[in-house]
Amino acid sequence: xxxxxxxxxxxxxxxxxxxxxxxxxxxxxGTDNIPSYIQNEKKKIIQQIAQEQISSEVKSHMKYFTKMxxxxxxxxxxxxxxxxxxxxxxxxxxxVGISSVQRTHGSYLLDTLKSLFQASSEQxxxxxxxxxxxxxxxxxxxxxxVANISGLFTSHIESGRLAVVHGLLGGSLAKSRNHSSPxxxxxxxxxxxxxxxxxFASNLSDYFLLLGxxxxxxxxxxxxxxxxxxxxxxxxWVILDFSGMKISGKVFHTRDLPRLTSFLLLFPKDVPTHxxxxxxxxxxxxxxxxxxxxxxxxxxxxxxEFEDTCFPEEQDKDLGEPDNPAATVFTxxxxxxxxxxxxxxxxxxxxLWVMNPLEGNYLLVVLDKPQKVIxxxxxxxxxxxxxxxxxxxxxxxxxxxxxxxxxxAHYTLVGPVVRGQLDQMVFYEEDAVKEISCIKLLVTVxxxxxxxxxxxxxxxxxxxEET
Numbered sequence: 001x002x003x004x005x006x007x008x009x010x011x012x013x014x015x016x017x018x019x020x021x022x023x024x025x026x027x028x029x030g031t032d033n034i035p036s037y038i039q040n041e042k043k044k045i046i047q048q049i050a051q052e053q054i055s056s057e058v059k060s061h062m063k064y065f066t067k068m069x070x071x072x073x074x075x076x077x078x079x080x081x082x083x084x085x086x087x088x089x090x091x092x093x094x095x096v097g098i099s100s101v102q103r104t105h106g107s108y109l110l111d112t113l114k115s116l117f118q119a120s121s122e123q124x125x126x127x128x129x130x131x132x133x134x135x136x137x138x139x140x141x142x143x144x145x146v147a148n149i150s151g152l153f154t155s156h157i158e159s160g161r162l163a164v165v166h167g168l169l170g171g172s173l174a175k176s177r178n179h180s181s182p183x184x185x186x187x188x189x190x191x192x193x194x195x196x197x198x199x200f201a202s203n204l205s206d207y208f209l210l211l212g213x214x215x216x217x218x219x220x221x222x223x224x225x226x227x228x229x230x231x232x233x234x235x236x237w238v239i240l241d242f243s244g245m246k247i248s249g250k251v252f253h254t255r256d257l258p259r260l261t262s263f264l265l266l267f268p269k270d271v272p273t274h275x276x277x278x279x280x281x282x283x284x285x286x287x288x289x290x291x292x293x294x295x296x297x298x299x300x301x302x303x304x305e306f307e308d309t310c311f312p313e314e315q316d317k318d319l320g321e322p323d324n325p326a327a328t329v330f331t332x333x334x335x336x337x338x339x340x341x342x343x344x345x346x347x348x349x350x351x352l353w354v355m356n357p358l359e360g361n362y363l364l365v366v367l368d369k370p371q372k373v374i375x376x377x378x379x380x381x382x383x384x385x386x387x388x389x390x391x392x393x394x395x396x397x398x399x400x401x402x403x404x405x406x407x408x409a410h411y412t413l414v415g416p417v418v419r420g421q422l423d424q425m426v427f428y429e430e431d432a433v434k435e436i437s438c439i440k441l442l443v444t445v446x447x448x449x450x451x452x453x454x455x456x457x458x459x460x461x462x463x464x465e466e467t
Contacts, residue, residue: 077170085163099193102212167196183310186269248276322457370435389420398438408438
């Protein structure tokens with residue numbers, strides 16, 4: 001373990017740089033000396049350096065990580081106290097995990113819980129456990145927060161759907177106060193809370209949703225997650241991302257939580273958690289993020305200026321309307337009602353009807369010129385009747401175009417359709433081909449009814465003209 005920690009010193013060097021910039025950026029707020037776009041570019045460069053350094057360190061930690069699949073010795077000294085609710089019983093589908101600490105500018109925890117329960121139907125509530133972990137040591141604050149939660153959410157506590165737990169991390173790491181950057185203390189608190197939360201939740205459900213205490217929820221978010229994990233059930237994944245926030249909105253297999261907590265504890269406490277999550281995915285062979293385009297979780301409110309500097313929230317980039325570059329569309333499915341394959345790609349009200357598609361059938365879009373695709377969406381079925389949608393299928397992106405017949409030699413999976421639809425951001429491995437020539441809708445299960453393919457929508461990266 002000591003040898004492993006020495007290998008983390010290289011990470012600290014990067015974080016000192018990152019922390020220095022964070023402090024410098026904080027001091028620069030409110031001045032007109034440096035344009036904001038230069039500050040943003042500078043920040044991206046520093047974060048990229050830190051991420052690359054961490055990636056290098058992660059590779060050197062592989063053998064240590066393999067040996068630490070079981071619970072860390074640090075977590076064996078963790079202590080928990082149930083403050084509200086009953087000890088969680090049974091096996092839930094989803095644990096909604098929320099960690100919270102005391103802040104000088106107040107808390108959004110109560111508003112977060114209100115939004116959560118307002119966005120959940122009675123049916124949704126049957127499948128989820130809401131677990132709130134408090135990791136502060138101030139007894140006055142703890143008593144006040146628990147009293148407020150107990151008063152506002154009595155029915156959910158009595159039904160066993162809501163539990164509030166206090167957690168403390170034992171051992172030498174809990175006593176460490178030396179941090180490598182101005183933001184180090186905040187990063188350490190966040191990591192400690194996340195580790196305690198995930199450790200407690202490791203046997204409560206099939207899936208775990210990680211959230212902060214300042215989140216607003218989209219209606220029926222549990223249903224969105226249920227249908228997504230159902231569609232991905234037979235495919236390998238580590239993290240499904242349902243928002244653009246760095247930490248909140250990520251869903252994990254609960255069985256992975258012991259490995260994740262052990263992995264996070266390999267690094268000093270003030271290494272930012274969000275920088276390590278993508279590396280954890282890589283270790284378990286998810287090479288690119290799986291990010292759904294339509295967020296169902298949103299950042300709520302603001303904390304102190306310093307916290308906002310250390311935890312900058314990334315807003316969902318408005319990509320505008322799809323630009324569907326020029327392409328030819330092929331299919332081996334039988335179309336009817338005088339519809340043709342091209343109708344599924346043209347951005348208008350036309351659509352393609354196909355008769356009883358079989359497993360292995362496809363719709364293939366071949367682009368006239370290779371493009372860097374950054375988002376892809378597929379719509380099938382009738383919006384009003386909820387019928388004629390593709391029940392099971394996948395979207396794949398292809399490269400290395402061949403002429404006879406027109407198709408691509410290699411494909412990578414974007415994801416499965418979820419209730420007849422797909423809308424995902426597209427990410428590329430570092431050394432992967434980024435110029436796409438084919439977009440393929442593949443039928444993975446035979447259907448005994450007609451399918452209506454409304455649209456395939458494509459967003460491409462537009463090259464900026466030199467000024």
